Amino acid sequence: MRRLVAAPALLATLALAALLTAGCGKEGSPPVKGPQAEKLPVYQVDTGFRLPGSPTWRAAERRRHLVVGVKEDQPYLGEKDPATGGYSGFDIEIARMMSASLGFAPKTIAFRTIASANRETALQNGQIDYYVGTYTINDLRKKQVGFAGPYYIAGQSLLVRTDEKDIHGPQDLAGKRVCSAAGSTPLQRIQREYPKAIAVAYDTYSICVDNLISLQVDAVTTDDTILMGYAAKAPDVLKVVGKPFSKEPYGIGVPRGDTALRLALDDALAAHEKNGDWKKAYDATLGLSGVPAPPPPAIDRYPAS
Numbered sequence: 116m117r118r119l120v121a122a123p124a125l126l127a128t129l130a131l132a133a134l135l136t137a138g139c140g141k142e143g144s145p146p147v148k149g150p151q152a153e154k155l156p157v158y159q160v161d162t163g164f165r166l167p168g169s170p171t172w173r174a175a176e177r178r179r180h181l182v183v184g185v186k187e188d189q190p191y192l193g194e195k196d197p198a199t200g201g202y203s204g205f206d207i208e209i210a211r212m213m214s215a216s217l218g219f220a221p222k223t224i225a226f227r228t229i230a231s232a233n234r235e236t237a238l239q240n241g242q243i244d245y246y247v248g249t250y251t252i253n254d255l256r257k258k259q260v261g262f263a264g265p266y267y268i269a270g271q272s273l274l275v276r277t278d279e280k281d282i283h284g285p286q287d288l289a290g291k292r293v294c295s296a297a298g299s300t301p302l303q304r305i306q307r308e309y310p311k312a313i314a315v316a317y318d319t320y321s322i323c324v325d326n327l328i329s330l331q332v333d334a335v336t337t338d339d340t341i342l343m344g345y346a347a348k349a350p351d352v353l354k355v356v357g358k359p360f361s362k363e364p365y366g367i368g369v370p371r372g373d374t375a376l377r378l379a380l381d382d383a384l385a386a387h388e389k390n391g392d393w394k395k396a397y398d399a400t401l402g403l404s405g406v407p408a409p410p411p412p413a414i415d416r417y418p419a420s
Contacts, residue, residue: 154399156392158211164218168375171244172217180223183210184237184246184368187228188321190344191401193248195228202226205340206365208396209266209384210247213367216383230318232298235259238370245380246368249338251300252415261373262366263380265412266393269338270359271301274345276327277354282334284357288312291333294323301337304361320345328352338363343404364412374419381414 166172175181185206187195193206211221229237234250237243238260249269252262273293275282282291289311295302297316306314315332317323323335324345335342339359346353367384369377387393388411397408 156395158215158221160215160220161218166375166379169373171370171373171376175244180225181214181219181244182225182227184229184243185226186248188319189341190348191403205397205400206247208400212387212392213380213383231296234368238368249341250366250368251363252366261369261371261377263377264366264384265364266384267365268412269340269363271361272339272342272359273356274335274342274353275356277352282356285309285360293334293336294326294332295336296320305336347404381416385414
């Protein structure tokens with residue numbers, strides 16, 4: 116661990132960390148800045164929609180709203196305003212447009228924050244109807260849950276302090292403390308492919324960022340979309356380095372046996388991509404990080420197993 120010396124760059128880092136603390140009430144975390152409501156799409160609710168073949172949809176119909184698992188600490192993707200309790204970000208908009216297509220007004224969604232390590236359990240136990248939160252589709256997870264999409268392709272990258280001179284990519288991580296979320300694909304990749312790095316795991320990426328700013332870790336690793344959001348909110352303190360070193364297709368997690376729901380969400384994604392809702396949602400949320408919207412990825416309508 117580095118010693119705290121009175122270097123100008125370090126003092127500036129600590130001073131800004133204090134400002135960030137004042138801005139949101141959690142040490143080191145970038146302040147909450149959400150999209151402007153007037154720039155977000157308005158989703159047309161399909162009031163005639165029915166999906167009797169889906170037990171998840173039938174349960175939601177009885178309670179008259181959907182319960183959706185999300186993240187709350189990922190700028191421009193899934194973020195909770197501590198003052199209002201409201202959620203914002205690209206993943207949140209994906210959740211809302213899916214709700215409209217399934218026949219439920221987006222304003223009725225009950226959002227539930229679920230940590231990365233608990234996503235499969237929450238879907239398997241019926242705690243949530245579907246999950247939208249930088250959830251990478253892979254074969255191992257397909258054995259436990261189902262996936263609609265993908266709706267976005269990200270790539271793993273590295274977030275460091277702006278005064279960091281030695282880390283330019285994963286090849287520079289030997290002996291470095293690298294933080295990621297417990298149970299996440301990025302953490303597993305670092306442990307598997309870069310074993311000389313010192314992997315550090317916490318429940319959320321925001322805790323990793325806290326520790327990066329306070330000099331407890333040397334880098335944070337996860338998808339570039341998440342890291343760009345943090346860097347955009349504190350550009351004098353944080354930066355993303357190197358090129359993405361993975362391919363992370365984001366999907367909507369659903370209960371594994373509910374093929375009817377999965378395919379209905381695939382249809383909904385395709386419709387919202389075609390009518391422009393997808394791009395409008397991106398531009399008003401993740402687009403604030405300065406990266407233009409890419410073309411939506413091809414949807415993988417894999418067969419039931």
